[in-house]
Structure formats: structure tokens, C-alpha cells
Amino acid sequence: xxxxxxxxxxxxxxxxxxxxxxxxxxxxxxxxxxxxxxxxxxxxxxxxxxxxxxxxxxxxxxxxxxxxxxxxxxxxxxxxxxxxxxxxxxxxxxxxxxxxxxxxxxxxxxxxxxxxxxxx
Amino acid sequence: xxxxxxxxxxxxxxxxxxxxxxxxxxxxxxxxxxxxxxxxxxxxxxxxxxxxxxxxxxxxxxxxxxxxxxxxxxxxxxxxxxxxxxxxxxxxxxxxxxxxxxxxxxxxxxxxx
Numbered sequence: 001x002x003x004x005x006x007x008x009x010x011x012x013x014x015x016x017x018x019x020x021x022x023x024x025x026x027x028x029x030x031x032x033x034x035x036x037x038x039x040x041x042x043x044x045x046x047x048x049x050x051x052x053x054x055x056x057x058x059x060x061x062x063x064x065x066x067x068x069x070x071x072x073x074x075x076x077x078x079x080x081x082x083x084x085x086x087x088x089x090x091x092x093x094x095x096x097x098x099x100x101x102x103x104x105x106x107x108x109x110x111x112x113x114x115x116x117x118x119x120x
Numbered sequence: 121x122x123x124x125x126x127x128x129x130x131x132x133x134x135x136x137x138x139x140x141x142x143x144x145x146x147x148x149x150x151x152x153x154x155x156x157x158x159x160x161x162x163x164x165x166x167x168x169x170x171x172x173x174x175x176x177x178x179x180x181x182x183x184x185x186x187x188x189x190x191x192x193x194x195x196x197x198x199x200x201x202x203x204x205x206x207x208x209x210x211x212x213x214x215x216x217x218x219x220x221x222x223x224x225x226x227x228x229x230x231x232x233x
Contacts, residue, residue, distance in 0.1 A: 035222070037170075045162075045170065045213055047222035059220045095169055103175045104151075105217045106160045110169035 002026040002109050004096050009114030016086050016118070022079040022096030022111055030054075030074035033099040035107050036081050038092035038116075046092075049081065050099070063089075086118045122147050122216050126225035132233040139201040141228045143214035148194045151218065158218035161190055161199045164227075165210045173212075174199065206232060 008020040022034070036048040049070040050059045058070050069082040079096050093115050097107035123146040133139045149158045157177040162170035172181045174190035177197055187202045201208055209232060214225040 044227045045164075045215070045224040047224070050220070050222070061221045097170075100175075103179075104156060104158055106158075106172065106175045106215070107170075107217075108172050108175075108181070110171075112169055 002098070004098065004109065004111030006094065006096055006111045006114035009094065009116045011117045011119065012086055013120050014087060014118055017082070017084045018086065018116060020081040020083065020094055020096075020114055020116070022081075024077045024079065024098070027098070029072075029077040032101065033105070034070075034072065034079045035097045035099055036070060036079075036094060037097055037107070037110075038090075038094045039113075040089070040092040043092075048094070051079070083116070086116075088118050090116060091118045092116060121221055122149065122219060122223050124214055124216060124223050124225035126212075126214060126228050128228060129226070130229040130231065132231045133201075133204045134233045135206065136203050137233075139204050139208070139230055141199045141212055141214075141230075143192075143197040143199070143225050145195045145197075145216055149216045149218035150194045157193050157197070158216060159190075159192070159197050160215045160217060161188075162213045162215060162224075163208075163210045164213065170213065201230070204230070204232070 003025045005023045051070045067085045071080045093113040095113045097110040100108035125144050127142045159177040161174040164170045178190045189200050191198045211227045
């Protein structure tokens, strides 16, 4: 059974940092590209970042460039999102999502999400 | 960036009736080399992650009931729920995965009338 379990969310002050993790199981993690997507309260889905299966080729939405870093450890089957210089507008549920290699790059399976709250 | 718009923002449909959601992209998401539109539809219920319903504009994901169907190509797309069931109450998003940054529509909330 495919599982993605996010962790690391919490309450942080503006300007602070958090590292999110996404533990994968039930599939060959090292073969899949991965996404981070977030949903702010009362808002829609926003793609945050993507990383290729070998850890290269990271991409980011403009609003997080220079502040967030996506990475992965294929030996540990884990995806990460290092978030620095956090702002109130980064408050959201953060989801990791597997990118299907068969469907042209769509995210076919999502974790339950972890909540990040940026507030003083 | 490709901007995705959806209409309506919300709709209420009687049980067993048809629900139709429209999605438009600001640029074509049709990849000419394979003639596929890189457009997906997701369903999200409160407290749950998004669930993939449709990819390549019209291909139903495995396990998705056949009352859900997608159509369209290029820049204009439609998600149809042919006979609304109570469990279909959710927010529906269209999503282009043609180019970075990946983008989503603002969502359409579907309720029971």
C-alpha cells in the first residue's frame, strides 16, 4: 500500500525555520519525482516545489525561491522541505505528493498533510 | 505562468442530477508530440488530501466511479458528474502539469441542493 506521511509542521514565529519530512513506503521511492503542494486556510492548492528522482533538478514557485529548499534521501525513503525566513503567508497545510511517471507528471498520490502556522 | 480559472465558484445540485464544472487555462496545455492535454482534476473533501480523478483531461484514474468524466483539449476543459451522489460533496480543482510552475484552478465547491 502506497503511503506518504508528512511530519515536522508546527507553530513558528515570522522569520523562523522549519524542516518538513515526508516518509514514503509501499513503492520504489527512488524511482519517482516528488512535489510539495500547500493549501492556506480558506484558499486553494498551490504548488511549492518539485524534485527529480535522483535529487537533481529542483524547481520552486517564485514566492518561496531563496527561502525554501527541497531535498530527498533515497536511502531513507524520505522527502524534505527546509523552510527558512518564514512569513505569515506561508501558513498552510503542506502536502507531499508522488508524481506519476506513467501519466505525464501528474501527482497521483498525496499524503495527509502537515500544518504549518507562522505567527507571533 | 499558466493561469487556471474555473466556473462556477460553487454549485448546488440535487441528488441524481448532473453537475458540470468548467476550467480554462491561459495557454494551451496540449503537448503536440503526443496530442495529450496535461490537465488533471482533483477532488478534495474536508480534512482529506486531494484525490486524483482525471488525468490527461479525460482519462479516469483507476477506482474512480464512471459517473465522473472529463472532456476538452487545449485551453477549455469540463468535469462532469453525471449523477451526483452524497459522497461527491467536495471542492474540485483543475490542474495543469504542462509547465513549471504547476498551477491549480481556484476550486469549485459542489453541494447538495
